Amino acid sequence: MLRLADLREMLRYVPQYRDRVFVIAVDGAVVENENFRNLLLDVALLRSLRIGVALVHGAGHQIRQLAEATGQEPSNIDGTGVTDAATLQLALAAGSRVTHEILEGLSATDLRGAATNALVAHPAGILQGVDHLWTGKVERIDIQFLRALLEHDIIPVIAPLGSDGEGTTYRLNSDAVAVEVAKALQAAKLIYLSTMPGIELRKPGEPEPGELLRQIAVDEAEAILKKQRQELTIPSLSKLTNAVRALRGGVPRVHIIDGRVEEGLLAEVFSNEGVGTLVHTNEYQAIRRALKKDARAIFALIKASMENDELLPRTQAEIERQAGAFYVFEVDGAVAGCAALHHYPEAGKAEMAAVCVSAKYENQGIGGRLMQFIEEQARAAGAQELFCLSTQAFNYFVQKGGFKLGGPDDLPPARRQRYDASGRKSQVLTKRL
Template sequence: MQRLVDLREILRYVPQYRDKVFVIAFDGAIVEHDNFRNLLLDLALLRSLRVRVTLVHGAAHQIRKLADYTRLTPSNLDGTGVTDATTLQLALTAANRVTHEILEGLSATDLRGACPNSLVAHPAGILQGVDQEHTGRVERVDIGLLRALLDNDIIPVVPPLGSDGEGATYRLNSDNAALEVARALQAVKLIYLTSQPGIMIRQSDGDTLIRQMTVDEAEVVLKKNKNDFIGPSLSKLTAAVKALRGGVPRVHIIDGTVEEGLLAEVFSNDGIGTLVHTNEYQAIRKAQKKDARGIHQLIKHSVENEELLPRTLAEIDRTIQTFFVFEVDGNLAGCISLSAFPDDNKAEMACVCVSSKYENQGIGARLMQYVEEQARSAGIKELFCLSTQAVNYFLKKGHFGLGSPDDLPPPRRQRYDASGRRSQVLRKLL
């Protein structure tokens, strides 16, 4: 069993995820697995943290079972090939059954859910000379409908079916449906729950699980290893790349049969499955305890030059959760801290420092921009910073304005007066 996710670790992510959309896509097989009940509890936890959870599901597993039971032969299971009339009927029955099971599970967990007709589809048409019949492609996602549900604390449960508004229903591939929903809702995460550990590739020395890659790397793997993907890996990674290119910053592919898997993936730095992320995220991340020494080392020179306030290793260690670091090839290239003053809806940006080896590459500016986004999404209304020697930097690169000590939150004002440094106060409304 996975280790239990630390409560402190969860709380660290709370402001970042509050009111953000997570699209969670279940393969049909996951809904039938024993772990599904645990996943429902995980969803309840996400909802309690005000994450706007939206579910999309597949039904291939159930279509296969239904076909066996009725002795019918489906033309395709997962909505990537031809859907003939028989398969469409099987898909309708199977998908509705899965939707119902999810809704039933949500009720049993005291969560409200509803199945919206939110996918407008058109026929996939003729591909390489073959008429795809009732297989469709998502033309549009009814965002208004999904948002109306989310605004009312109702979890949308989206089946892999779309209609064209003229009475025709189309069978969709659920990986694609999920990515379209994630894109349309500007989700911060798209999470695929499947029956294998993540993206798996067959290699000469055995099957390999890919732990983490950027979207650029994923595109290379898709081209180079097209025939080496195991199980649903190819479909999931293809969808992941489309989602990332469409603005979803992170896509996770994880084993939905593992207890704690979903929480470990969302709330820790070392998830269990595959994470595919935009290139930007490769560089900036939250600092961890193990970074304290590196940060102490990084700022040493600037502290000696009185550009930065002195901080002991113990102080950095104690406030490590306020730091973000910029990594280049695993090396610490820069750092920044962001400390909130919730009573005043303000936050202080401090300790901006870039190693001389990496200066003038825009890293300082990107760190500032990044924490500004973090502050904004945490509902902070004003950022401020103090500087003795980099005032112009904050004015020009950070687009701050000049402020005065009166702009500081009272506890910070006290420390300001006590320090005697008489730094310039800079402020920025968000």
């Protein structure tokens, strides 16, 4: 059952997406999955929140099925290789069928949809000496047409087929089509619904499953494409390559999620704990100084750690008063971690306190980045030594933060008094700056 907290979290995202467009790209296999009707219900919910949706679909799965049923061998499945005349016919038949299934599903959900001829394509041409025949490339998108449909509350359904206006149809790769559509519509999100959990990295020869990437900045995605290309499966490689193209083209967020998971789409769009992979612009995560209005979120974040005696107890009102000493690590506008910095200029020291990362963001390096940030701030303020107190995470500060074990004598006198009075007997850790 939906909790009130979940609903609040969801509603937080709504204003920023109202009247924006999400481009949802569905793999052919997802359209056939039993969860597809649920996905369309999610689309209906997006529409009811005044979020525009354009649907791009693939047909690889259906091309494969049709080829098998008719005893044919397609020259290429996904629209990236050579499309011979027979494969173009398969793609036309399979693509039209998928479009129809989507339109039918939209009707069953009381949504209006329209198959479009908005893609103008030209031949991909001769690539590395190979004529790609009826494989095409998007030349132009009839954006006015798509916008007109969206304005009238009609969901454009876009097949991976485009024509040149002179009677020739070319087959396209749906992942690439989705990028062009998202760029042209200045979409707030491009969402790939596929039959894999997200982008996974797997060392060649290693057994499944690989490591699922949760959130990566576009720079990191590019680095993976360069250095760890062989660890990506073919579908992952296609999605990640196209995600980077979309981000470089101005689409701020690209999600790659499993279209077979119920509520996957909504969880991904409306929570900070999406189920798949999010590739985002570099500015999506940031550390900033806390404001008074962050006190509630900080209190909620550190509450469990205070109850476990990992952190010194503080009330929300105290945090609000001390807001200027806190820094928050934001992920997409939500507080995922925090740390505080207290200065003791008379002793040439500074204290790093209340380092805490929300359980759902642990082990992503956020704690490390907060520590580094606090250290830089302390150094910039002229401190020669940074210290921190910890009851349960001292190994973390030693191993990940380069702190050394110290003792109460390392504390500035004013802090020492409070240390003795608290009776918590925390471990004191220090670091020369």
